Amino acid sequence: MTNERQGTLIGIDVGGTKIEGVLTDGSGAVLATHRVPARPGDTQVVGDVVAVCRRLSDAPLPVGIGIPGQVDSERGVVRDIVNLGIVRLDLAEEVGAALGTPVRVENDVNAAALGAAAIVGEPVPAGQDFVFLNFGTGLAAGIVRDGRVAHGASGAIGEIGHIPVDPNGLPCPCGQHGCLETVASGGAVARLWPQGEPPMPDLLAKAAAGDAEAGRVLGMVVHAIGDTVQIVIQAYDPAVIAIGGGMAKTGRPLIDAIAAELDRRAAASHFLRTLDMPGRLRLLPADEPIGAIGAALAAKVLGQ
Numbered sequence: 001m002t003n004e005r006q007g008t009l010i011g012i013d014v015g016g017t018k019i020e021g022v023l024t025d026g027s028g029a030v031l032a033t034h035r036v037p038a039r040p041g042d043t044q045v046v047g048d049v050v051a052v053c054r055r056l057s058d059a060p061l062p063v064g065i066g067i068p069g070q071v072d073s074e075r076g077v078v079r080d081i082v083n084l085g086i087v088r089l090d091l092a093e094e095v096g097a098a099l100g101t102p103v104r105v106e107n108d109v110n111a112a113a114l115g116a117a118a119i120v121g122e123p124v125p126a127g128q129d130f131v132f133l134n135f136g137t138g139l140a141a142g143i144v145r146d147g148r149v150a151h152g153a154s155g156a157i158g159e160i161g162h163i164p165v166d167p168n169g170l171p172c173p174c175g176q177h178g179c180l181e182t183v184a185s186g187g188a189v190a191r192l193w194p195q196g197e198p199p200m201p202d203l204l205a206k207a208a209a210g211d212a213e214a215g216r217v218l219g220m221v222v223h224a225i226g227d228t229v230q231i232v233i234q235a236y237d238p239a240v241i242a243i244g245g246g247m248a249k250t251g252r253p254l255i256d257a258i259a260a261e262l263d264r265r266a267a268a269s270h271f272l273r274t275l276d277m278p279g280r281l282r283l284l285p286a287d288e289p290i291g292a293i294g295a296a297l298a299a300k301v302l303g304q
């Protein structure tokens with residue numbers, strides 16, 4: 001159970017329903033895992049994270065935590081996590097005090113981006129970006145630059161889900177209309193195609209079988225995903241874009257549909273052809289604990 005090998009790290013992915021922990025080496029290879037159900041409340045979240053860490057190792061290893069909501073990574077403070085009943089919590093300080101170890105906290109999508117970069121395992125040249133696109137309940141990107149999470153000036157660097165692309169589009173909880181996230185996210189597809197469980201594979205299958213309504217909805221969704229990928233490529237010009245989140249569990253048929261949309265656009269534009277958009281896409285394996293692995297890798301900065 002204990003592993004005190006040099007460079008060993010603990011990563012914790014705190015979600016709305018579960019807390020998943022991994023023990024990794026410095027490259028993100030998983031040595032042990034442990035998960036518990038998530039319980040709301042500051043005391044419960046801190047206590048559960050500490051318990052998972054202790055279960056993974058009785059040595060005081062660096063700990064990285066990925067968690068949704070607004071995260072101030074420099075101070076280790078998290079805010080406004082509705083599902084967990086957290087308004088403001090000094091997560092790094094409280095977990096660190098209990099374990100006697102340094103703790104790094106990252107936004108969950110940023111942490112997952114580090115994990116995705118490790119899993120994809122393609123070297124990205126210095127100064128170029130690796131982008132993780134999370135098609136989950138919402139839509140957000142995590143950007144890894146030179147092996148580190150990029151945060152931007154205010155921490156909002158990856159909030160691409162709230163780029164408004166259609167002034168006549170659906171209202172978004174953020175107060176705008178026609179945000180990418182209102183169509184290009186797992187949550188949006190579940191609303192637009194409620195008859196499928198899970199919705200995206202059902203939508204693809206019915207559209208392929210000639211169902212006109214499925215074809216219309218799929219066209220809308222794939223167009224918005226195409227917009228998302230194109231915006232990411234034109235804004236960041238990343239070497240690699242990894243597609244993840246719940247919707248990515250659809251697997252190859254989803255990537256094929258996205259690539260077909262990007263090819264369709266490129267056929268009409270010499271400029272887009274030069275960008276080789278489909279060639280940058282990678283599908284992430286569905287069963288890897290990417291968020292927890294990335295959280296562990298985020299803790300590497302603690303030892304530097």
Ligand SMILES: [Zn+2]
Nearest residue numbers: 162172174179
């Ligand atoms: Zn929005």
